[in-house]
Amino acid sequence: MSVRHALLALLSAGPKYGLQLRHEFEARTGEVWPLNVGQVYTTLQRLERDGLVTSDGAEDGPQKGYSITTAGAHALSNWLLTPPEVAQPPRDELLIKVLVAVQVPGVEVHDVIQVHRRHLVELMQTYTTVKANAPEDDVPLALVVDSELFRIEAAVRWLDAAEDRFRRFPVVRNEPVSHEPAAKPVKANPARRVPTSRLGALS
Amino acid sequence: MSSILELRQVSKTYGEGATSVHALRSVDLVVAPGELVAIMGPSGSGKSSLLTIAGSLEEPTSGEVLVAGASLSEMSRKDKARLRRRSIGFVFQDFNLLSGLTALENVAMPLELDGMNGREARNHAMTALTDLGVAERAAHYPDDLSGGERQRVAIARAVVGERRLVLADEPTGALDSTNSEAVMRLLREICSRGAAGVVVTHEARLASWANRVVFLRDGRLVDQTGKPEGPESLLTSGPRARP
Numbered sequence: 001m002s003v004r005h006a007l008l009a010l011l012s013a014g015p016k017y018g019l020q021l022r023h024e025f026e027a028r029t030g031e032v033w034p035l036n037v038g039q040v041y042t043t044l045q046r047l048e049r050d051g052l053v054t055s056d057g058a059e060d061g062p063q064k065g066y067s068i069t070t071a072g073a074h075a076l077s078n079w080l081l082t083p084p085e086v087a088q089p090p091r092d093e094l095l096i097k098v099l100v101a102v103q104v105p106g107v108e109v110h111d112v113i114q115v116h117r118r119h120l121v122e123l124m125q126t127y128t129t130v131k132a133n134a135p136e137d138d139v140p141l142a143l144v145v146d147s148e149l150f151r152i153e154a155a156v157r158w159l160d161a162a163e164d165r166f167r168r169f170p171v172v173r174n175e176p177v178s179h180e181p182a183a184k185p186v187k188a189n190p191a192r193r194v195p196t197s198r199l200g201a202l203s
Numbered sequence: 204m205s206s207i208l209e210l211r212q213v214s215k216t217y218g219e220g221a222t223s224v225h226a227l228r229s230v231d232l233v234v235a236p237g238e239l240v241a242i243m244g245p246s247g248s249g250k251s252s253l254l255t256i257a258g259s260l261e262e263p264t265s266g267e268v269l270v271a272g273a274s275l276s277e278m279s280r281k282d283k284a285r286l287r288r289r290s291i292g293f294v295f296q297d298f299n300l301l302s303g304l305t306a307l308e309n310v311a312m313p314l315e316l317d318g319m320n321g322r323e324a325r326n327h328a329m330t331a332l333t334d335l336g337v338a339e340r341a342a343h344y345p346d347d348l349s350g351g352e353r354q355r356v357a358i359a360r361a362v363v364g365e366r367r368l369v370l371a372d373e374p375t376g377a378l379d380s381t382n383s384e385a386v387m388r389l390l391r392e393i394c395s396r397g398a399a400g401v402v403v404t405h406e407a408r409l410a411s412w413a414n415r416v417v418f419l420r421d422g423r424l425v426d427q428t429g430k431p432e433g434p435e436s437l438l439t440s441g442p443r444a445r446p
Contacts, residue, residue, distance in 0.1 A: 110420075114418065114420075114425065114426050117418070118416075118418070118426055118427075118428055120407070121243070121407050121410060121411060121416050121428055122428045122429065122431060122432070124407055124408065124410075124411035125411045125413070125416070125428060125431040126431055126432045126433070126434060126436060126437060127411070127437070128408075128411040128412055129431055129433070129434055130434045130437070132388065132391060132412065133434070136388070149408050149411070150408070152407075153406075153407050153408045156407040157407070160245065160405075163245075164245065
């Protein structure tokens with residue numbers, strides 16, 4: 001969600017001052033979405049430049065009043081109904097680390113997975129504490145926290161699945177580079193070897 | 204007393220010889236009053252064995268279990284049964300409520316079995332049901348309750364009286380997301396009032412309600428979370444703060 005559309009949503013309920021918009025934005029998204037003051041005002045300037053809001057002409061800042069335009073209402077409506085881009089997710093650093101760990105001599109992939117799992121669960125504990133300390137009926141805060149929790153949980157579940165796959169189909173590691181003559185080449189099952197060339201496609 | 208539950212080098216092996224299964228291997232775990240600990244691990248990692256041994260329902264092959272400072276290995280079967288009635292509360296995935304008894308009677312039952320007179324036991328039970336927000340369902344039978352209400356009644360039964368240790372095995376398994384969260388919130392609150400809790404779960408989102416999460420793999424306790432950071436840590440700039 002962009003700050004731009006959050007501000008349009010707030011203005012869709014009626015005209016508001018800059019300071020008021022900033023306070024309402026914070027109230028609706030909870031403590032977990034920090035936003036600096038300047039970001040609100042520069043976004044409002046851009047919205048006005050694009051014809052999506054109009055202002056009362058006062059000096060830029062907290063006392064300037066804003067209203068949403070018809071074009072702004074259309075833009076908000078379109079944005080609400082447009083599915084987010086999920087077809088091509090961004091490169092996942094965790095995925096790359098686990099794939100690389102498989103290739104590095106002396107590194108146990110299960111240990112790498114556990115380090116990341118613990119870190120993610122600790123992060124989830126911190127988010128859950130935010131929710132636990134808030135009243136149960138603070139819906140906006142719960143929604144923001146849940147969104148983060150479900151996102152992080154997906155990564156934990158992926159790690160669980162990865163560990164399970166490595167358990168059932170142990171990956172045969174590429175032999176470490178050595179200046180000593182190899183005793184005897186190890187014949188690996190190609191199906192269980194992670195080709196480094198595929199990592200190239202991810203980086 | 205520094206701990207309510209302590210496992211010292213606890214191992215559990217089922218069967219003998221080549222077919223034996225090592226469910227737990229030298230597990231050390233200390234749970235303090237006020238602490239809720241979550242046990243995470245894949246199927247077969249020993250989570251449920253750990254819980255049944257901690258609750259004196261099963262004996263370890265080796266090692267020692269102490270509840271409120273008393274060693275289970277030095278107790279008679281009768282003493283252990285008394286300990287379970289008085290000090291340990293169990294919460295199961297499928298609630299385990301008796302269908303022929305009302306919610307109030309289910310909650311009062313462990314106290315009555317322990318010799319408390321019926322009126323007093325029902326008073327304690329009503330207090331527990333009130334604390335868990337299901338007092339108005341006291342006269343209903345389990346079949347007339349929703350899944351979330353049944354689990355609240357089951358938790359009331361687990362904490363009624365002077366219980367100091369609450370053991371929960373996948374307590375949210377049969378519940379939807381909102382009810383699952385409500386159950387974890389209640390367990391956290393109960394522990395914050397001085398009880399100790401151990402909850403077994405394979406879901407990180409539910410485990411994150413615990414003060415500490417320990418990870419089991421192949422019967423070994425391999426890792427645990429540190430002291431959770433305060434919410435202020437989320438306000439630092441970084442990938443989590445997305446404008």
